[in-house]
Amino acid sequence: VEGQGDKDLFISLMKRFNLPVPNILVGGGVTKFPGYLRFLEEFCSELEYKPKIIAIFDRDSEGRQVFNSLKSRHYDDIDLDCKYIVRFDGETHNNIELEDFIYPDTLYDATNRILRKKKYKGIKKSDRTKRISIAYNKNPILDFLTEISKQNNPEKVSIDFSKESMKMILTNECCQIIEQSDLSKMNMEYPEVFVFLKDILRIP
Numbered sequence: 001v002e003g004q005g006d007k008d009l010f011i012s013l014m015k016r017f018n019l020p021v022p023n024i025l026v027g028g029g030v031t032k033f034p035g036y037l038r039f040l041e042e043f044c045s046e047l048e049y050k051p052k053i054i055a056i057f058d059r060d061s062e063g064r065q066v067f068n069s070l071k072s073r074h075y076d077d078i079d080l081d082c083k084y085i086v087r088f089d090g091e092t093h094n095n096i097e098l099e100d101f102i103y104p105d106t107l108y109d110a111t112n113r114i115l116r117k118k119k120y121k122g123i124k125k126s127d128r129t130k131r132i133s134i135a136y137n138k139n140p141i142l143d144f145l146t147e148i149s150k151q152n153n154p155e156k157v158s159i160d161f162s163k164e165s166m167k168m169i170l171t172n173e174c175c176q177i178i179e180q181s182d183l184s185k186m187n188m189e190y191p192e193v194f195v196f197l198k199d200i201l202r203i204p
Helices: 004-016 030-043 061-070 104-117 125-132 141-152 164-179 184-189 192-200
Strands: 052-057 079-084
Touching: 004 164, 004 192, 030 052, 030 061, 052 061, 061 079, 104 125, 104 141, 104 164, 125 141, 184 192
Parallel strands: 052 079
Antiparallel strands: none
16 A cells, blocks of 8 residues: 555454455555565565565556556566555546545544644535535545635635645544444445455455
8 A cells, every 4th residue: 555544544444344454565655666566576586476465556646657557567476466446435537545435424524523623613514415516526535625624714724634644644533433433334325445345355
């Protein structure tokens, strides 16, 4: 995965669904994937088997560029499978990022925790319905959160949820909520999250 927040999120979801947690490696950003994979191949060169490695990509411009450069590359000592992250509802259009994979209510609740701590007005229920409107449907969720929180707090300094520091804080809050939640209702509403987890774990 690209970052530590991605790893933490996958581990929280897998544990909550009682799925086996694999060895999840952090590449340190998608542009570092090629070099990291070369390191892994060298590290695995003396093994008697080819480790299976799944590299997970955002669908932003950088992610698509690196995905296209790696998806058909052959490695002698590792078995590489490149996969794009999907949105919580299975959508696969461009600019989807890991945060778009998170259950919407979990993400909004985590966002509101952050906003309340900063004495900002939160994301209202009426705001949440705008997410899949034509105006916002194909925007990354972090851009949507930044825009809506700005609209709701015109007298405050804008919070940019796409900044790495804010993404990490948001992911930490999401993990805490996931670990305390019953995911059965969310799984019924958005089964694609569980389906994707099983897919990357190669569970039929």
